Amino acid sequence: MLLHIGAFQLDINSQGNTPWHGLAPRTRVLCALLFVFATALTPNERWGTWLIYAVGLMGLIILSRAALSVLLKRVAVESSFIGVVLLGTLFRGGGTVLWHWGWLQITSEGLAVLGSVTVKALLCLLMMNLLVLTTSIPALLNALAELRMPSLLVAILASMYRYIGVLMEEFATMRRAAASRNLLSSSRGKRLVVGNMIGSLFIRTYERGERVHHAMLSRGYTGLPPTIECPQGRSQDRWAIATLVMLLLIGQVVYFL
Amino acid sequence: MHHNPIFIRQLSYAYPDGHEALRDIHLSIAATEKVAIVGANGSGKSTFLLHLNGILLPQTGEVIIGELPIVPQNLKAVRNFVGIVFQNPDDQIFMPTVWEDITFGLMNQGLNKHDLSHRAHHAMYAVGLEPELYASRIAGNLSGGEKKRVAIAGVLAMQPQVLVLDEPSAQLDPRSRRQLINLLASLPLTQLIATHDLDLALELCSRTIVLSHGQIVYDGETAAVMNDSTFLEKHALEMPLSHCKPYCLVVDRPSDRPHPATLGEIRSRG
Numbered sequence: 354m355l356l357h358i359g360a361f362q363l364d365i366n367s368q369g370n371t372p373w374h375g376l377a378p379r380t381r382v383l384c385a386l387l388f389v390f391a392t393a394l395t396p397n398e399r400w401g402t403w404l405i406y407a408v409g410l411m412g413l414i415i416l417s418r419a420a421l422s423v424l425l426k427r428v429a430v431e432s433s434f435i436g437v438v439l440l441g442t443l444f445r446g447g448g449t450v451l452w453h454w455g456w457l458q459i460t461s462e463g464l465a466v467l468g469s470v471t472v473k474a475l476l477c478l479l480m481m482n483l484l485v486l487t488t489s490i491p492a493l494l495n496a497l498a499e500l501r502m503p504s505l506l507v508a509i510l511a512s513m514y515r516y517i518g519v520l521m522e523e524f525a526t527m528r529r530a531a532a533s534r535n536l537l538s539s540s541r542g543k544r545l546v547v548g549n550m551i552g553s554l555f556i557r558t559y560e561r562g563e564r565v566h567h568a569m570l571s572r573g574y575t576g577l578p579p580t581i582e583c584p585q586g587r588s589q590d591r592w593a594i595a596t597l598v599m600l601l602l603i604g605q606v607v608y609f610l
Numbered sequence: 611m612h613h614n615p616i617f618i619r620q621l622s623y624a625y626p627d628g629h630e631a632l633r634d635i636h637l638s639i640a641a642t643e644k645v646a647i648v649g650a651n652g653s654g655k656s657t658f659l660l661h662l663n664g665i666l667l668p669q670t671g672e673v674i675i676g677e678l679p680i681v682p683q684n685l686k687a688v689r690n691f692v693g694i695v696f697q698n699p700d701d702q703i704f705m706p707t708v709w710e711d712i713t714f715g716l717m718n719q720g721l722n723k724h725d726l727s728h729r730a731h732h733a734m735y736a737v738g739l740e741p742e743l744y745a746s747r748i749a750g751n752l753s754g755g756e757k758k759r760v761a762i763a764g765v766l767a768m769q770p771q772v773l774v775l776d777e778p779s780a781q782l783d784p785r786s787r788r789q790l791i792n793l794l795a796s797l798p799l800t801q802l803i804a805t806h807d808l809d810l811a812l813e814l815c816s817r818t819i820v821l822s823h824g825q826i827v828y829d830g831e832t833a834a835v836m837n838d839s840t841f842l843e844k845h846a847l848e849m850p851l852s853h854c855k856p857y858c859l860v861v862d863r864p865s866d867r868p869h870p871a872t873l874g875e876i877r878s879r880g
Contacts, residue, residue, distance in 0.1 A: 491706045518750040564701040571694045573718035
């Protein structure tokens, strides 16, 4: 459960001094998005393309000096969620049947789709986690605003980031309070109490939302978050995007040669 | 600066459930005056403060800020005129970093980049936060005293003419509280301070308004009301510690109490 993670810091490698950190956050977000789209839109079974992308991504991970153990740990946790979806693709029909038991069957096509989707998901997860690991969250939010993401959406993300720590703290306080009054050790009682805590957390969140809105109004908020100025792109940003686009194109072209 | 920045006439407010939070409030506050608003929990202090920059609109009566009555079309000007520092800094600081939060109000005012940075720096220095150290700090990771200062800086940066504070010294350690008192004493603004901390009120404010069940029951000199313990007790308040005479010395003991027996006397009685 997310609320059990002790220290809440996503961007542990954001203070680096590498060429990747030298890029504007906006460029990094753009590169990550291009990479994810190119990977996800590649048709199934193009292993060569993904090999090239994976080599490029490895290069980037080494270049950015991101903490590899943290990166892999996060990808592993997220993969467990994706695993449930992936399992469904294994048992689809089509192609030659390799194994069957009752109505369950594994076919050659099922295996190919499973392999392709797994590789795609893994590459995308690695890229996104690298981005989050190496870019501070406020910079990331600014970058999204600069890339013309609707400002209300960015504001919602920003307050989610601001208040998740407060909520976790509040939940921890409630749990401590329950424990200090001898929270029942039976698991049913515990579930009941935790359920009530989550309920009261919802109500507190709502009330806090109202107070925050008052504070925003009293500093001149009119319903639209203030927009930020967008600085000019520098030459290294242009080079980074050009290099990435070249890599993506090479990956696609190998299948037409 | 306007010479009479706040004028309120016959203000009443009832919540949707019928609870009457304010009844027939009438007052006027002069420029650069520092006024304490005291009262028990639920006496209507917070509801009153929310009327001062139009978060709540008056149901009956009127509130005039500067020369502007509080009506929907004046809200923008009124909110630039009156800055409110809310009780819980976690409600007030809603942007991810300190810098973004302090510049939030300025961006809403539509300032250009240069003025914005200048004003934000000025406000940060005023509350004793080094911009180089604090600008990029994540708001959630600050201590209570630092959060309070960031909250005040965010409001000061908007250069209001009236500063309204709700329970400014709540949850502060003695040193942060002392720094806050020194800071507020040094600001030449009109200030309204709602507080339970009567020592703070006595130190900062020459005038005090006591609210009880939504009504003004006292409006006058701070020192006079702080000496009247029966009046304060009647309205669920207590004399400030600095007005209670300590009787650590035997000669200062109240005369109606028996002389404490010495250890030797007790032993000889036994």
